[in-house]
Amino acid sequence: MPTLTHCRDDFPILQRSVADGIPLAFLDNAASTQRPQSVINAITDCYERYYANVHRGIHTLSEESTTRYEKSRTSLARFVNAEHDHEIIYTAGATAAINTVARSWGNENVTANDTILLTIAEHHANIVPWQQLAASVGCRIEFLPLQDDFNIETDAVRSALERFQPKMFAFTAASNVLGTTFPVTEWTRLAHEHGSTVLIDAAQSAPHQVMDVQAWNADFVVFSGHKVCGPNGIGVLYGKEKLLEAMPPFLGGGGMIRRVTTDGFEPAELPDKFEAGTPPIVEAIALESAVEYVTAIGLDEIEKHEQRLATHADTGLRQIEGLRMIGPETRDRNGIVSFVLNHAHSHDVAHALDASGIAVRAGHHCTMPLHRALGTSATTRASFYFYNTMDEADRLIAAVAEVQKKFAPTGRKRQPRSSG
Amino acid sequence: MPTLTHCRDDFPILQRSVADGIPLAFLDNAASTQRPQSVINAITDCYERYYANVHRGIHTLSEESTTRYEKSRTSLARFVNAEHDHEIIYTAGATAAINTVARSWGNENVTANDTILLTIAEHHANIVPWQQLAASVGCRIEFLPLQDDFNIETDAVRSALERFQPKMFAFTAASNVLGTTFPVTEWTRLAHEHGSTVLIDAAQSAPHQVMDVQAWNADFVVFSGHKVCGPNGIGVLYGKEKLLEAMPPFLGGGGMIRRVTTDGFEPAELPDKFEAGTPPIVEAIALESAVEYVTAIGLDEIEKHEQRLATHADTGLRQIEGLRMIGPETRDRNGIVSFVLNHAHSHDVAHALDASGIAVRAGHHCTMPLHRALGTSATTRASFYFYNTMDEADRLIAAVAEVQKKFAPTGRKRQPRSSG
Amino acid sequence: MASEQDIYEEHVLDHYEDPYHRGPLNGATHAHEADNPLCGDQIHIDLKLTPDGKVVDAWFDGEGCVISQASASMLVETIEGKTLEELQQFSAQNMLALFGPKLTPNRQKCCLLSWRVLQSAIHSPLNPSDDELGGPSFSGPSLGEES
Amino acid sequence: MASEQDIYEEHVLDHYEDPYHRGPLNGATHAHEADNPLCGDQIHIDLKLTPDGKVVDAWFDGEGCVISQASASMLVETIEGKTLEELQQFSAQNMLALFGPKLTPNRQKCCLLSWRVLQSAIHSPLNPSDDELGGPSFSGPSLGEES
Numbered sequence A, B: 001m002p003t004l005t006h007c008r009d010d011f012p013i014l015q016r017s018v019a020d021g022i023p024l025a026f027l028d029n030a031a032s033t034q035r036p037q038s039v040i041n042a043i044t045d046c047y048e049r050y051y052a053n054v055h056r057g058i059h060t061l062s063e064e065s066t067t068r069y070e071k072s073r074t075s076l077a078r079f080v081n082a083e084h085d086h087e088i089i090y091t092a093g094a095t096a097a098i099n100t101v102a103r104s105w106g107n108e109n110v111t112a113n114d115t116i117l118l119t120i121a122e123h124h125a126n127i128v129p130w131q132q133l134a135a136s137v138g139c140r141i142e143f144l145p146l147q148d149d150f151n152i153e154t155d156a157v158r159s160a161l162e163r164f165q166p167k168m169f170a171f172t173a174a175s176n177v178l179g180t181t182f183p184v185t186e187w188t189r190l191a192h193e194h195g196s197t198v199l200i201d202a203a204q205s206a207p208h209q210v211m212d213v214q215a216w217n218a219d220f221v222v223f224s225g226h227k228v229c230g231p232n233g234i235g236v237l238y239g240k241e242k243l244l245e246a247m248p249p250f251l252g253g254g255g256m257i258r259r260v261t262t263d264g265f266e267p268a269e270l271p272d273k274f275e276a277g278t279p280p281i282v283e284a285i286a287l288e289s290a291v292e293y294v295t296a297i298g299l300d301e302i303e304k305h306e307q308r309l310a311t312h313a314d315t316g317l318r319q320i321e322g323l324r325m326i327g328p329e330t331r332d333r334n335g336i337v338s339f340v341l342n343h344a345h346s347h348d349v350a351h352a353l354d355a356s357g358i359a360v361r362a363g364h365h366c367t368m369p370l371h372r373a374l375g376t377s378a379t380t381r382a383s384f385y386f387y388n389t390m391d392e393a394d395r396l397i398a399a400v401a402e403v404q405k406k407f408a409p410t411g412r413k414r415q416p417r418s419s420g
Numbered sequence C, D: 001m002a003s004e005q006d007i008y009e010e011h012v013l014d015h016y017e018d019p020y021h022r023g024p025l026n027g028a029t030h031a032h033e034a035d036n037p038l039c040g041d042q043i044h045i046d047l048k049l050t051p052d053g054k055v056v057d058a059w060f061d062g063e064g065c066v067i068s069q070a071s072a073s074m075l076v077e078t079i080e081g082k083t084l085e086e087l088q089q090f091s092a093q094n095m096l097a098l099f100g101p102k103l104t105p106n107r108q109k110c111c112l113l114s115w116r117v118l119q120s121a122i123h124s125p126l127n128p129s130d131d132e133l134g135g136p137s138f139s140g141p142s143l144g145e146e147s
């Protein structure tokens, strides 16, 4: 069985151990990934050799930074297979990207009679901006529910589209809790058949699966750099040229204008129109390194490797008595495994696993509506990336089994309080 | 005469030479500054040793990142002398910070009958968001004009406040073109006397002058990390607790909520309410390093040093025939010197200076209304920081004199076109 | 292993499995309830105060992690017999000290939930006319996203 | 010094100081004007076309940097005698080649301003009924913030 273990050497942080010399098993990748040396080097190289503000600077450093910044855009356009480079807008993150669409496209296109369709599995980033839009224009928001087996069937999508005739169908390509991926192309086709615009939250798919926005035929796609081995502080908004051109700018400031007078402003062309202020220059350059890095490994390889690890962990964890797996038994799965234990709250689980060197996340993972639907307020989530190993999956299984035992009731008696 | 020349050694990029081995004279600091090794190290150290997503992660790396992220906020609160840490909101930059105020505070407080008062010297970042607000709520925008001597007298501010009774007076603490600083505390006091809220654009003052938001009594203050030796991709919004608490959130997403249901959301408390999505974690940590670095040098020292350099350059440049200095002869000045030559367009000036290793900026510097008022579409701007030297100021003067000569008419005759 | 042994000390687990006064209190004069939506921790506290403001009886109920539940148990155990003044002087730092094991900031929130509920409960008479103390006003470490 | 000598070649400075056909053209049939607000460069082009679409006369006027003005001079000089088809086939790359010295992306914008104005001018008859060519549709490198 091929592994990607050799990649670990590229990641300085993965060489570290936590307390008492236990090697770190970093299984919190759905929250944010780690960076290979090449990405870190891209950052230092820029700051140490050629950094200057971009746009219209005609000295050597600014020309070099501008060229590298726009080259990054070209690489990202290739990474998602966009038709035009200027369909790639750099934002502060996936959240900022969704807000841009909800405000700019939303205010222009959505009225009180319209409906926005979401799934109950959405991250807050793909819920709250639409709720803010609803508060402002009075539209309705509908949620596709989860089935008992944790899936959302395409039939349910079709009938919801029929019933609600939404103006926008915004959904995640891969759930950050359930470990499932959704059939993006099919859902988008259906949505278009029903006249809906489509936004795809690719925050959890971009790091793990080949992306092809043209094959998807998506109207808008968003993701974050920090989840794909890239730096903090940058995300991508892809939008079809026609849609982006028709939208008013979102944030105002330098760079996004063609002209400003005391009477008003004319916006610049794409992509500048949506990039107000000094952009995340170094972050963009480092993001290019990141997508080059994962592309060189191969996203197909990455996906397969993660599926192997997650399936192994899933199978092992299901053997533990009192563990409820939050995700379908069989599924188009990604590298995420979430569960609850009957004897231990997820915070205690995460805390105890940390003591074994295993980093997982506990809580609602920014999906409170999903957790409410699942009847729990918190889950424990392990999320694998390509640099994780079978050994780490085994450590996870063993450590969870131990935690479940540790917090099981044993007939303890509290000591009467000593006075004072 | 004391110098800060020893600081140059801390900046890897300042060791570089441009084409043909000419040492780089980086005089484009008003656009963006360079970074000392300590700031670069803070970035690599985080990525290589302890990075993880912040907030609610209870494993070792997340706890460490969270602690460092919040420690940065505490340091920044001290840097600006805020009363509370949670009055410091991290944004993508100064531009994003002003947009946050214009949308969140603006939509809540400004109506069609209200006026926003700006100065004609504002950067587009402090104009366009207010124009967008005006387009949405119908308020008026008034601009304080420049006097013939390039200054804005406090008397003019007073009478504008009297006349327009603005709801908001938003002004820059230091012009990014004119080389002037404004009496922030006095203008704020006057504005408050007239019932106006005050936003101070400190993008050009934070890097160069001691900041004291409590002494200023400012309601909102914004600045960008990349102009104060900090990383790209981060800025600061300071707001008085009472004002921030009364404002609705701006961007929606993870982290800024207390609770989300399918029916709506409750926002989180400060500062989280205004920090939607994964924040610029590493950027915040590096920004702390940056403000520690400039604080260790001493902002008073920095300001004095820059004033010396800029005054020297100003005096020297004024000797060049055909050069028009864009800025007052005597002024409360910062490290910026802008000018136009009668024989050369600013783009050609910047281009020619670059060939002498001198990086300056040419254009409207995101202040088109100011440039229109000055009767020119573009100026050449040299902007000094503490790591610049007298020798660089001298090189600037000599090179500009040479450029002016180079592009002076000499009775050239075009060759008749060779056919083809 | 350091951190695990640090916080799940025997007396913490004892309070978790065998809590002091867990359940409703009949005849309570004051009560309050709050949650930490970000973790799902929930705490309800019932108090019986004498007319001159002494805690005769204190009970809690709730759901959540070991820290939140064990700390609540320790809290209701420790406050019985105390006066209102003493409760108001009982700071967040005192609460963390009562709990014992050193907590990281994220886990402090779990531990301080019951303390916050208590501080509100003493201002929340079940018969409103009993309230002569004004609104809650307590200080302590920032509680982040919690209300 | 490389970059300076590269772009301010003698023939460039010659065109700047002693431009070809700078000024208004009486009897122009087509004209267009545009600016690059970000630099302040401005170019106006007047053309006299024969009924079958040949350039009889071409003049420019404008303000701005050496690159924008010299390149406009070179452009109007080179297009006289050309047919409409030839003008439409004259690409941005051709324009950059005509100018000569290699330009960085930011300076290419200056050089391409007159080229863009020309491409619009041939679709902008001063007597509108002359326009049988439809709206402008030219391709070339992205012009960033320019319209």
Ligand SMILES: Cc1ncc(COP(=O)(O)O)c(C=O)c1O
Pocket: A254, A276, A277, A278, A279, B030, B031, B093, B094, B095, B096, B123, B125, B126, B172, B174, B175, B176, B201, B203, B204, B224, B235, B366
């Ligand atoms: C006075 C002033 N305000 C605001 C800004 C905008 O800062 P940023 O581009 O970092 O958002 C700048 C920098 O260009 C500036 O000089």
Ligand SMILES: Cc1ncc(COP(=O)(O)O)c(C=O)c1O
Pocket: A030, A031, A093, A094, A095, A096, A123, A125, A126, A172, A174, A175, A176, A201, A203, A204, A224, A235, A366, B254, B276, B277, B278, B279
């Ligand atoms: C599915 C999904 N959407 C959106 C986001 C938001 O990304 P960011 O916090 O980087 O803006 C996340 C990450 O937390 C996510 O998992």
